[in-house]
Amino acid sequence: MDAAAALPLSQIPARRAASRPVTAEPVWVRRALIALALAFFGLFLLLPLLAVFVEALRKGWAVYLAALAEPDALAALKLTLLAAAIAVPLNLVFGVAAAWAIAKFSFRGKALLLTLIDLPFSVSPVVAGLGLVLLFGGSGWFGAWLAAHEVKILFAVPGIVLATVFVTFPFVARELVPLMQAQGREEEEAAVVLGASGWRTFWHVTLPNVKWGLLYGVILTNARAMGEFGAVSVVSGHIRGQTTTLPLHVEILYNEYQFSAAFAVASLLALLALVTLVVKHAIERRGDFAALRRGSRT
Amino acid sequence: MAAQTGVLPGFRLTLGYTLLYLSLIVLLPVAAVFGKTLELGWGEFVGVVSNPRVLAAYRLSFGAALAAAAIDAVFGLLLAWVLVRYSFPGKRLVDALIDLPFALPTAVAGIALTALYAPNGWLGGWLAALGLKVAFTPLGILVALVFIGIPFVVRTVQPVLEEFEPEFEEAAASLGASRWQVFRHVILPHVLPAAVTGFALAFARAVGEYGSVIFIAGNIPFVSEIAPLLIIGRLEQYDEAGATAIATVMLAASFALLLVINALQAWAARRGGKEQ
Numbered sequence: 378m379d380a381a382a383a384l385p386l387s388q389i390p391a392r393r394a395a396s397r398p399v400t401a402e403p404v405w406v407r408r409a410l411i412a413l414a415l416a417f418f419g420l421f422l423l424l425p426l427l428a429v430f431v432e433a434l435r436k437g438w439a440v441y442l443a444a445l446a447e448p449d450a451l452a453a454l455k456l457t458l459l460a461a462a463i464a465v466p467l468n469l470v471f472g473v474a475a476a477w478a479i480a481k482f483s484f485r486g487k488a489l490l491l492t493l494i495d496l497p498f499s500v501s502p503v504v505a506g507l508g509l510v511l512l513f514g515g516s517g518w519f520g521a522w523l524a525a526h527e528v529k530i531l532f533a534v535p536g537i538v539l540a541t542v543f544v545t546f547p548f549v550a551r552e553l554v555p556l557m558q559a560q561g562r563e564e565e566e567a568a569v570v571l572g573a574s575g576w577r578t579f580w581h582v583t584l585p586n587v588k589w590g591l592l593y594g595v596i597l598t599n600a601r602a603m604g605e606f607g608a609v610s611v612v613s614g615h616i617r618g619q620t621t622t623l624p625l626h627v628e629i630l631y632n633e634y635q636f637s638a639a640f641a642v643a644s645l646l647a648l649l650a651l652v653t654l655v656v657k658h659a660i661e662r663r664g665d666f667a668a669l670r671r672g673s674r675t
Numbered sequence: 676m677a678a679q680t681g682v683l684p685g686f687r688l689t690l691g692y693t694l695l696y697l698s699l700i701v702l703l704p705v706a707a708v709f710g711k712t713l714e715l716g717w718g719e720f721v722g723v724v725s726n727p728r729v730l731a732a733y734r735l736s737f738g739a740a741l742a743a744a745a746i747d748a749v750f751g752l753l754l755a756w757v758l759v760r761y762s763f764p765g766k767r768l769v770d771a772l773i774d775l776p777f778a779l780p781t782a783v784a785g786i787a788l789t790a791l792y793a794p795n796g797w798l799g800g801w802l803a804a805l806g807l808k809v810a811f812t813p814l815g816i817l818v819a820l821v822f823i824g825i826p827f828v829v830r831t832v833q834p835v836l837e838e839f840e841p842e843f844e845e846a847a848a849s850l851g852a853s854r855w856q857v858f859r860h861v862i863l864p865h866v867l868p869a870a871v872t873g874f875a876l877a878f879a880r881a882v883g884e885y886g887s888v889i890f891i892a893g894n895i896p897f898v899s900e901i902a903p904l905l906i907i908g909r910l911e912q913y914d915e916a917g918a919t920a921i922a923t924v925m926l927a928a929s930f931a932l933l934l935v936i937n938a939l940q941a942w943a944a945r946r947g948g949k950e951q
Binding site: 400401402407410411413414417418423424425426428429432471474475477478481482484488490492493494495496497499500501502503505507508509510511512514516517518539542543546562565566569570575578579597600601603604605606607610611624625627628631636640643646647649650651653654655657658671 | 692697701711750773780787825844879890907
């Protein structure tokens with residue numbers, strides 16, 4: 378358990394002294410740096426978050442609740458939940474498959490594959506949306522075929538789902554690949570040699586080891602899926618009550634100068650962000666997950 | 676396939692699925708953008724991307740992203756340093772909220788920042804009194820991009836600082852180095868690869884950012900109109916060719932940045948590994 382307990386007494390590292398004057402800054406420098414950092418934090422992170430809630434409640438609870446209970450808002454909420462409910466499992470399955478192939482086997486082109494998996498992070502969401510328009514739009518690669526078979530992807534729910542899947546593509550894979558690499562493959566090999574099937578090995582050996590990393594990836598995927606704006610905006614067509622997600626609904630209300638309503642809907646998304654941060658922080662504070670992550674970096 | 680499969684099963688299945696899914700979801704739309712550009716012909720392509728309004732948008736998108744990433748690099752390093760080295764009230768809250776820009780939908784960030792910096796907003800009034808106009812100017816775009824990029828730098832620098840052993844600092848100090856010299860010559864070179872990686876990640880994200888920018892930018896042609904907005908504008912006029920030409924330049928920049936970030940991460944890993 379404790380690595381230090383197994384060492385002879387002489388090799389146990391000495392506990393560092395509590396105060397190390399030679400490697401500490403003067404008190405005034407320390408205070409100035411903290412003040413500067415907190416000022417930046419307050420101005421750029423805390424204040425925008427506060428602004429969402431204050432602006433949302435500016436005209437009182439009645440206006441706030443009315444904005445949330447409005448049919449178009451509820452339709453947008455439903456669509457947002459639907460898009461996330463499809464995108465998250467799809468990218469979860471992909472992330473697990475990709476991590477298994479990349480972390481447990483060696484093959485040529487692995488570095489290139491990892492780079493391509495990261496691609497959605499550096500492509501502008503608007504460009505991603507444009508790519509979908511060029512595939513599924515009227516003059517797109519599949520446009521004629523889709524029109525002939527009366528399948529609607531663009532300006533409809535499938536397009537919104539595809540855009541969401543694109544922008545959230547790397548999260549689970551990126552989290553799992555380094556964790557499973559750090560884990561090595563000895564435990565799985567032992568299970569297989571002892572006669573366990575591949576699935577059984579995965580469920581009983583691999584999954585328990587990476588479950589927190591998996592949850593971490595899912596949380597990040599979900600937050601981005603529910604909040605995506607640029608890519609979804611290009612493919613949605615902005616049909617009120619039909620193809621508007623919550624972020625698009627916020628934009629519509631804002632552009633109609635219904636500021637309190639816009640911020641009311643935005644506050645729902647801000648709450649989602651806060652829940653995401655709390656869960657994320659709770660996972661990061663788990664000792665086993667933190668140790669695994671540290672191991673995966675070296 | 677030249678793979679060491681060993682005893683573990685599932686290699687073909689998982690790699691096959693990975694490649695298929697990657698191709699369908701990511702590579703196909705990206706290929707569609709490049710494919711459409713090839714249909715354009717060189718003259719038409721250059722005609723679109725050398726249009727003065729398009730050039731102004733590129734300058735703004737890349738310039739503001741560069742400035743924002745530089746600000747993020749400085750303050751991200753400061754925040755990481757303060758979070759790792761000092762203790763102060765509310766430290767855990769600050770640490771948890773650093774990731775807010777990752778979790779908060781960009782449209783929400785956009786309208787919140789506009790509420791703060793608009794001329795009649797929380798801060799906008801004060802700044803206007805000082806003669807500073809932020810919202811609906813390039814400065815507003817800068818504010819939004821600084822917000823979007825800050826966690827990239829903090830989260831890449833923080834773990835490197837956490838693992839930095841104080842022995843190096845103690846050795847330097849015992850040899851007579853001042854605290855500033857220790858920071859400048861011992862600590863900074865160690866965290867530099869991580870800081871530069873964070874800078875590049877923040878830059879890559881900021882160049883293509885859309886949601887948080889359009890509300891605060893004001894979107895005035897030649898002044899505060901970013902390149903992604905031009906793409907959407909062209910699409911709304913059913914000018915797919917024009918939209919694609921503008922997007923291709925951005926896509927090429929994305930690929931270049933991806934390669935740079937890869938190289939930087941390899942550098943950071945080597946630098947970190949040497950001292951283990």
